[in-house]
Amino acid sequence: MRARDLVSDFPTVTLNTPIVEAARLLADQDLPGLIVVDERGLPLxxxxxxQVLRLAVPGYCQEDPALARVVDEAHADRFLRSLAGKAVREALPREPRELPETDPDATVLELAALMARTRSPLVAVVDDGRLLGAVTLQALLDWAVAA
Structure with a gap:
């Protein structure tokens, strides 16, 4: 089994996409993540x-989870509203990390190793300068468990 056998079309966003729009895309399509592309449509x-949650959840709640409990329910339910006016670029790590990207010939073990190493729930599959889609953790595990 190769990446080409597990790849599926996958939505993309740009650095300038509003983060609220990205969050809606994640929720509406039950996606584990999104591919951020450049002006040529190639993965960045x-x-x-x-990462969307990391941007939305106040830092004090991330550092001390007990503080999240003291926020009243009405305010806690609206924490994503803090993302208004922010773009995808703000949700990405400041230091670039290894891009989980491969070619269509990658084996399932290569895909699994890349996901594990980069801690990414998906891998972008690029062939001949064109984004083909992504292999998701779910697709990889579905195949691996059935094999």
Whole structure:
């Protein structure tokens, strides 16, 4: 089994996409993350859904989870509203990390190793300068468990 056998079309966003729009895309399509592309449509980064949460959840709640409990429920339920006016670029790590990207000939073990090493729930598959789509952790595990 190769990446070409597991790849599927996958939505993309740009650095300037509003983060609220990206969050809506993640939620509406039950996606583990999004591929951030440049002006040519080639991957720049993978943005796991957890990065959106990291931007939305106040730092004090991330550092001390007990503080999240003292926020009243009405305010806690609206924490994503803090993302208004922010773009995808703000959800990405400041220091560039290894891009989880491969070619269509990558084996399942290569895909799994790349996901594990980069802690990414998806891998962008690029062939001949063109984004083909992504292999998701779910697709990889579905195949591996059935094999």
């Amino acid at each position: 980064s993978i943005m796991p859904g957890t």
